[in-house]
Amino acid sequence: MSLTLYDEVQAMREIYPEPLSAVLPALRLAQERHGGWLSEEALREVAEALELTPAYCDSIASFYDMLHTEPVGRHLVEVCTNISCALSGAQGVVEAFERELGIAIGETTADGGVTLRAVECLGGCGWATVVAVDNRHKLHVRPHDVAGIVGELAE
Numbered sequence: 001m002s003l004t005l006y007d008e009v010q011a012m013r014e015i016y017p018e019p020l021s022a023v024l025p026a027l028r029l030a031q032e033r034h035g036g037w038l039s040e041e042a043l044r045e046v047a048e049a050l051e052l053t054p055a056y057c058d059s060i061a062s063f064y065d066m067l068h069t070e071p072v073g074r075h076l077v078e079v080c081t082n083i084s085c086a087l088s089g090a091q092g093v094v095e096a097f098e099r100e101l102g103i104a105i106g107e108t109t110a111d112g113g114v115t116l117r118a119v120e121c122l123g124g125c126g127w128a129t130v131v132a133v134d135n136r137h138k139l140h141v142r143p144h145d146v147a148g149i150v151g152e153l154a155e
């Protein structure tokens with residue numbers, strides 16, 4: 001018999017001294033189990049398992065960039081637009097992705113292949129501009145690199 005998300009979150013809850021401490025790993029797990037994003041149903045399931053409110057879970061989910069409260073594509077391209085990257089030309093990188101993918105920042109391609117997002121500091125300020133492609137960081141990205149990155153995603 002396979003475990004339900006509720007069972008898995010209950011097991012996770014045992015690891016932590018307080019249910020609140022389990023909310024982030026529980027939301028990550030729920031996101032995995034719910035196709036890469038946290039629907040109202042997913043938030044409700046986590047809330048029930050941790051005896052929290054769905055609104056509380058939503059407040060956590062909407063704060064962290066790695067948690068998604070809307071559907072995302074099969075691939076996720078996240079361009080850091082924080083200060084170091086902004087000073088190194090992040091806006092030009094964003095615009096190159098928008099042109100190459102035919103979408104605006106925050107959107108997903110019509111085929112559901114790629115979601116393009118702008119995010120806060122990815123922790124690689126010395127290697128700006130940083131772009132996370134499916135959570136793997138690409139460093140020193142310039143607009144002329146973008147077509148190659150998009151090409152890799154299509155392979």
Ligand code: FES
Nearest residue numbers: 080085122124125
């Ligand atoms: S500002 Fe872009 S990685 Fe820190």
